[in-house]
Amino acid sequence: MNWLNSEAFTLFGQRIIWSDMVGNIFGLITLALGWRRSIWTWSTQFLSGLILFVAFYGHLAGSAGKQIVVMVVAVYGWWQWNRSRGQSADGHITPRFATGRERVAMVAAAAAGTVAVALLFKAYPSLSWDPWPDAYIFVGTIVAMYAQARGMVEFWFAWLLVDLVGVPLNFANGYAFSGFVYVIYGALVLWGMRDWWLRSRKASQPVMEGAPA
Numbered sequence: 001m002n003w004l005n006s007e008a009f010t011l012f013g014q015r016i017i018w019s020d021m022v023g024n025i026f027g028l029i030t031l032a033l034g035w036r037r038s039i040w041t042w043s044t045q046f047l048s049g050l051i052l053f054v055a056f057y058g059h060l061a062g063s064a065g066k067q068i069v070v071m072v073v074a075v076y077g078w079w080q081w082n083r084s085r086g087q088s089a090d091g092h093i094t095p096r097f098a099t100g101r102e103r104v105a106m107v108a109a110a111a112a113g114t115v116a117v118a119l120l121f122k123a124y125p126s127l128s129w130d131p132w133p134d135a136y137i138f139v140g141t142i143v144a145m146y147a148q149a150r151g152m153v154e155f156w157f158a159w160l161l162v163d164l165v166g167v168p169l170n171f172a173n174g175y176a177f178s179g180f181v182y183v184i185y186g187a188l189v190l191w192g193m194r195d196w197w198l199r200s201r202k203a204s205q206p207v208m209e210g211a212p213a
Contacts, residue, residue: 019052031188050067097200106147160193
């Protein structure tokens with residue numbers, strides 16, 4: 001699988017690596033499927049993590065390890081959606097806003113997780129090329145995936161916050177394709193946020209007596 005770490009082509013003077021391109025294409029498909037509330041979003045996320053794990057294993061232990069966590073959360077997300085999707089009329093999960101307690105818990109987990117992971121990366125420099133932003137993106141991704149698994153509209157906000165750091169960071173470190181994909185992520189996040197937001201409001205509206213369901 002060494003070809004995953006070879007150059008696919010050059011774009012605007014930037015070397016595009018196969019693993020960077022393939023993994024992020026799957027990531028883009030994952031986000032689009034998440035917007036559509038398709039349970040296939042988790043299978044695609046798992047496959048993306050597996051491809052990147054194979055690409056990183058053996059020379060980028062930290063990056064490979066992060067993909068294992070992503071794959072575990074993807075399995076959790078599939079399980080959660082599989083047991084919840086039958087609760088709505090269209091066979092998909094019903095988006096909802098997180099409760100105040102859930103929001104506080106996620107923010108606290110993201111903050112504590114970022115500090116803990118960043119300190120781990122600093123203690124073992126081989127695990128990361130830039131500890132603090134790398135930890136922020138990694139923990140933010142896990143929090144976003146968790147919120148998505150629970151059907152929370154806030155997962156789109158989490159992705160947007162990850163994008164705000166991910167786009168400039170990827171361009172600055174030579175991962176041009178990841179940078180371009182993160183820009184597209186941003187557009188999908190805004191559209192997906194609007195769709196889930198409207199669906200959550202519709203689901204929370206009471207049905208008037210005598211009105212069609």
